Amino acid sequence: MASVDPAVRAAGARAAGARAVASEPRRKTVSNSFLHRLQRRHFLMFDVLPIAGTAAAVAFLWVQPLGVTEIALLFTFWLVTGLGISVGYHRLFTHRTFKSAPSAAAVLAVCGSMAGQGGVVSWVALHRRHHECSDREGDPHSPNLAGGGLRGRLRGLAHSHFLWMRRHEYPNVAHYAPDLIRNRPLMRVARRYHLWVVLGLLLPALVGGLAHRSWEGAVSGLLWGGLVRMFVLEHTIWAINSFLHMFGTRPYESRENSRNGGIFALLTFGESWHNNHHAFPDSPSFGLTWYRLDPGYWLIRILAAGGLARDIRLPSGQRRAAQRTGRREAAGLDPAT
Incomplete structure (x- = not known):
């Protein structure tokens, strides 16, 4: 998911103004021309540019052939920034599925920021709104709200995978992420979002x-470890928002159309156990069982072994069994709750 972190200040100022007027309810979203300009700028710089950078990397092979260095840079920075998104942005900051030491939280925030998918506060606010409104009016990137038939499904996929980031309502961070705003060490990292992207x-x-030992090597490193890495990571993460709300398995009841795509578990750091996640958003493990590959959860367990993570709790077997597809209808309960 991509977002516009410079808008945090503007949205926060608006929220503060709203609080000053007690009779006015706090708005959940903000939409104005200033924010839309920031969104278009971010879309072009961090969503469109990696596509051009990937094409440039292929063309640059005539100058600097692909070698071990380029492959190592692509893999290393993909792994570091991908885990920053999955473990940091998603499981720690958005859903608070575990607690971490401040140093680990700061490192995860920096690694996630280097992915170029938006600053941590904006990303969290957008994702929390996604869970609140998932596959319903207000969801910023549902593929299921563009109508029926093949044309509607294709339009929905294009919107949810890529096009929604050009222009969208901006979640009020004072409403969706007040816990992050109060976290001063995290905000010191969040304010330097563009610095971390450039560092990446x-x-x-x-x-x-x-x-x-050449300028060609530097350009090749920038392309493969930077822009190609951003392109690969972005489209794997975005595919969860798009394709896994339309295709895949559905072992658990949830109020939206989330699906599992276990075949992509390693490529997505475990994020493709998407139905599992929507059914149990408080779980630090998306795979839920040891045999479902979940690299994000593996990192959390490593952090815990080093004393950097704690309060790691998985949903009980009884809770999982009760949420199984078909079990709630059999018990006379609404599967959408």
């Missing part, structure tokens, strides 16, 4: 230049 591009360029 310059580091692979530096390593590539030193490894090859």
